[in-house]
Amino acid sequence: MSSDPWGRVDETGTVYVRTADGEKVVGSWQAGSPEEALAYFERKYEGLVVEIGLLEKRVKTTDLSSKDALTAIEHLREQVDAHHAVGDLDALGKRLDKLVELVEARREERKAQRARQSDEARRAKEALVVEAEELAQSDQWRAAGERLRALVDTWKGLPRLDRKSDDELWHRFSHARSAFSKRRKQHFAQLDAQREEARRTKERLVAEAESLSDSTDWGPTAARYRELMTEWKAAGRAQREHEEDLWNRFRGAQDVFFAARSSVFAERDAEQAENLKLKEELAGEAEKLLPITDLKAARAAFRAINERWEAIGHVPRDARPRVEGRMHAVERALQEAEEAEWRRTNPEARARAAGLTGQLQAAVDRLKGQIEQARAQGNTAKAEKLERELEGRQALLDQALKGLQEFGG
Template identity: 85%
Template structure:
């Protein structure tokens, strides 16, 4: 018979393990000595110690699922409860109980963590839905579309919620994306229609511009080109390739016309510059007639100068007022001389001037007699009043006498 603190072997080869409830049969050993029997079952105990230790480390250091950990604990507990080892089985049970408590705690912690993650995921998905619904109303088609695609990727990276909640949020999220896509599709369809209408309008404008490119009706055609440009800008943009091609044709037609006009205008400007020199010489010749000393000769000379003036073509527009003003000044001087001569030689006007002068002279003489009579009678107040009246009549008489002198006295 052999024994140690945790077990013994009796005479029949039966091996026992000592527990708090008493000895329990471990097994039977017939192949060797009792010491070998105890050593064998002690090694089995050590094997259980190693397995429990390994499981403790796995629970402590790895992300072992609670279900898997519990299965391993149950398997080891079954081996301990079957008493197929010699050693402190109660200590093993205590370690397994402690592992169960650890696993239960871990399970609760994970449950809380999952609840927290679920709550965070719910909030994140609700935020994604809210942003998607806001983006659904956007007209920033490129940036909003890119953002919605990024939101989908973010959604896929979030944990699932309970089926009902997840489905409801996904339905709202998907509906927002569909609404945006529908609006964007309608927008670009409308834009395509507008661009097609712009293309047709601009083709018509190009056709007219090309038809006008050979015109020599410079003013009206240039004005029409300005109208066409205004219509071009108002038509909006066509598709990119069509827009570039139409614009090149439109500008090309204008360039042909304006290049031709520029050539003609350059030739005309040179001619008008020569005309300006001639008219400046004629204006200088006319200015020598002023002041007018011989009206008849001045009139004849100015008529000759003016005939030559009319025979000269156009001058540059900006120079026209100045050079024409010089001729008009000479013409006005001659006209004024003619008017003065007419007034001087007109018998009727002379007679009217002489008659008016005679009447004023008689009135002045009469007032002077009345003043002398008033003062002689001592009526100074009347004399003063008549004196003031005399001053006014005398001024009119002086003016009339001056006018009469213009008729040659």
């Protein structure tokens, strides 16, 4: 018979292990000496020690799930309880008990952490919803639209809540975005309608102005032109692509009439010379409004100057382009400032300009590649033809880039 502190082998070859509950049969050994039997079952014990040690390390240093950890512990406990090894099995059982306690503690800690994260995510999403609902009432179309897009990105980065809470908050968030988009569309649709109405009104004013251009009924016709100018200003601005052409026709019709009147009333040259002096003073006063820093104040001041200008009467024909050109320069600066202000609130127009620029840039790049290929193939005629086409596309691209810069892009 052979034995050690934790086990023994009797004369029949039966192997026992000593536990707190007494000796337990480990197994039977007939293949060799008792020492070899004990050594074999001691190695099995060492194997259990190693496996428990590895599991302890995994639990402490990795994100092993509680479920997987408990399954592994149960598997090892079954091996320990089976008593198929010689060693301090009670100590291994106690290590497994402590490991179960650690896993349970970790599970509770993770549960609490998830609860904290869920609470933080809920507060964050509620804050996003509140901000989105405030932005839904904003008239700062560009800034509010960009901020809402940023809120969507923030929302996507937050953890999901329980389905009911998450769906309710998302419904409010989505509803706020939809309300803002609807209001923005209505705003720009109304603006487009106003500009279309202004175009129709100005078309009518232009038609009447052109019909009066050959009138010799000087007084009433001049008075009617002044009324038409008042109506023109009250009509508002038409679409950008129509405004300048309509204005040129309107002013051109008046110019024809007043030029004819000036030629008939040559004796009024002296009066017109005085008018020129007064208008030059007003032009100088108007030029002091530049550069424009306060659009509203500058517009009001120019309107007052222009009313005095209109009240003065005509100047000598040869001086008119020069002095009116000075006023027109100030007026154009005001119009450009108004256009810049409008563009800053029109993200759709900027998107269209950016899209056109991208298309033209792609066309230029494609032509450059075709030119290089033609030259590489020795096809000079084709390369020159493509270069002429490239010049045209490049000019359009330069113009589109300039337009895009006006959007602040």
